[in-house]
Amino acid sequence: MSINTKPERWDFLSGVPLDLFKRANGKCSLPRCNNSTAAPAEVDSSAINMGKAAHIYSASEDGPRGRGGKNEAFIRSAENGLWCCAVHGDLIDKKGGKEFAAEKLFNWKKLVEARARKQVDQVPSPRxxxxxxxxxxxxxxxxxxxxxxxxxxxxxxxxxxxxxxxxxxxxxxxxxxxxxxxxxxxxxxxxxxxxxxxxxxxxxxxxxxxxxxxxxxxxxxxxxxxxxxxxxxxxxxxxIEVILCSSNDAEQRTDEDDVEFLMRLLNIDHSTVHALLSLAVGKLLPGKYRIAQGYEDNEHGTDVQLRFKINGKPHFELQFSDGNSWLPLSSLSKSSTDKVILDLFIAKAREVAKQRLTLFLVDGISFNFDEPNYQNLLNTIAAEEFQAVLCLPPRQEQFLLEKREGLLRLKDVAHLRSWDLIQLTR
Structure with a gap:
């Protein structure tokens, strides 16, 4: 006697496909797709459907993209679906869904639904x-x-x-x-x-x-x-805003105080520096920031003197506190300074992404991170709303890459599941 071992499917609840069709205004969710998903029938007054409601996380445990640890209620809901034309509804599931990660599909779903909403109320959207x-x-x-x-x-x-x-x-x-x-x-x-x-x-x-x-x-x-x-x-x-955090710009000039350095580095004005410091969360280097006038180095124990620039204006410095004391940026280690810079760039990208499409790029500045700190960077960025591209540091390759089926791929570990590998050859 044979036993049916076919995995249980968690199909959409009744009404979900129609809701997805309406939420997307009948448009395919893949960016730049113009394929129609509905048309009038020729033989009667009904309509024909040329689209499909597609699962993001799979209806079957062994299906494309798996179930991502989600429960049955989520898998069967409109939150886990997107509307596609017939072509792309099949395409996103090819090769086990490996070419269309869940994060990508959730972002496309938000974009097509924001576009449909904009047609109703004309409210701007950064999607x-x-x-x-x-x-x-x-x-x-x-x-x-x-x-x-x-x-x-x-x-x-x-x-x-x-x-x-x-x-x-x-x-x-x-x-x-x-x-x-x-x-x-x-x-x-x-x-x-x-x-x-x-x-x-x-x-x-x-x-x-x-x-x-x-x-x-x-x-x-x-x-x-x-x-x-x-x-x-x-x-x-x-x-669109494209924000590049590069080690090429992360060296402070001798004629700059910290505020001027941050204005140039982050491409923001004076008031935005202060606003950003109040918003920065400090997830890579937990702590708080403030701007204060610096003091001259004092090696002889004499009266402390405030620091001024060559032009006679106050020399302001960025100070960091982990809850114990306030330290100037210049006293932090190179690794800690890089974390502060990245935290501020992430805070800027987070705020800009509330207003327009934002692409965040990182090149070089994280190259000296150890494995735990780089993992924290990936997790921190993956929790944000913007798109991101990071140049993969050579020292991280052993922790992140492996060869599978003759190809170099990201390891199947939790902190990499939101990320995709792009390879360039010389």
């Missing part, structure tokens, strides 16, 4: 999705192209000189052309006289208002240009 960063032209290369296709949270891996940093700098130059300074300095060579771009690239993204937007970036003869199609963009686009 969006950065799909592609691409370098289409590189100096001294006859035919070369670097492209990364983004998930929600991404770890970018590749050997030295494979283009990781320049891809992130290109994307960040959408918001601030200062991030393109390395490319600008390399655009003065033999090709400059031809008036042809030395560097060229693009960022493709979608927002609640725009289904398919491409910002083109060209650099030639020391000039940086943004454009949408053939239309020049004199100002950064107002619907």
């Amino acid at each position: 969006g999705w950065v799909d592609v960063i691409e370098l289409t032209l590189l100096p001294f290369a006859v035919s070369a192209k670097l492209q990364i296709k983004l998930s929600r949270f991404n770890l970018l891996h590749g050997p030295s000189n494979s283009g990781k940093s320049v891809l992130l700098e290109l994307a960040a130059s959408i918001t601030n052309s200062h991030n393109a300074r390395r490319m600008l300095s390399q655009s003065q060579g033999p090709r400059a006289a031809s008036n042809l771009p030395t560097w060229s690239g693009k960022v493709l993204y979608t927002t609640v208002d725009v289904l398919d937007k491409v910002v083109q970036l060209d650099i030639d003869a020391g000039h940086f240009r943004r454009r949408e199609g053939s239309t020049p963009c004199l100002l950064p686009p107002g619907d």
Whole structure:
């Protein structure tokens, strides 16, 4: 006598598929998809359905993406579903759902539902999705192209000189052309006289208002240009913010006090520095921040003197407290300073993401973290609403990567399940 061992399915409750259809306004949830999901029937006055309600976490325990530890009520609810066209409803489950992580699908669900809501009440929404960063032209290369296709949270891996940093700098130059300074300095060579771009690239993204937007970036003869199609963009686009936290900018200049350093580093004004310090949670280095005028070093035990800059103005310093005493930023170790910088960048990205599509990029500054601190960084970012790309530090590879089926993959551990691996080759 055979025993039926087929796993139990937790299908959607009655009415959930129709709710998902309505919540998405009948549109496919995949960004930039224009496929119809409903149409009138020709033979009578009914309608035909060309879409489907898709589970994010699976109805079956051994299905695509598994059940993620969720209970039956959640799996069967509209919260765990998204509306897709027939093509993408099948596609997201191919290869066991490995190419479409749950975090990615939940974000797409929020975007399509925010777009439908905007059509009803015209309330702005920061929801969006950065799909592609691409370098289409590189100096001294006859035919070369670097492209990364983004998930929600991404770890970018590749050997030295494979283009990781320049891809992130290109994307960040959408918001601030200062991030393109390395490319600008390399655009003065033999090709400059031809008036042809030395560097060229693009960022493709979608927002609640725009289904398919491409910002083109060209650099030639020391000039940086943004454009949408053939239309020049004199100002950064107002619907996206790309924030780059790079070790290249994390060295304080001798003529800067801490406030000026943070203004330059975070690309914010004076008042925002103070506001951000009051909002920063300090998850990487738990504690509080304040700004106060610094004191001169005193080696002889004489009266303490306040510190001033060369121009005679007060020299303000960032001070950190773990609950015991206040310490100036300059007295912290390199690792602790990097944690403070990352905490402040994460706080900025968190606040900006409340207003517009936000992509947070990290390059270099976390390279000296040990395994527990890097794991904490991944968990901290994965709890945020913005998209993120982190260059994978070489010293973390042994803890995060393994070969499975002949391919390099992220290890199947809890703190990596929200993350996807993007690989570049030289």
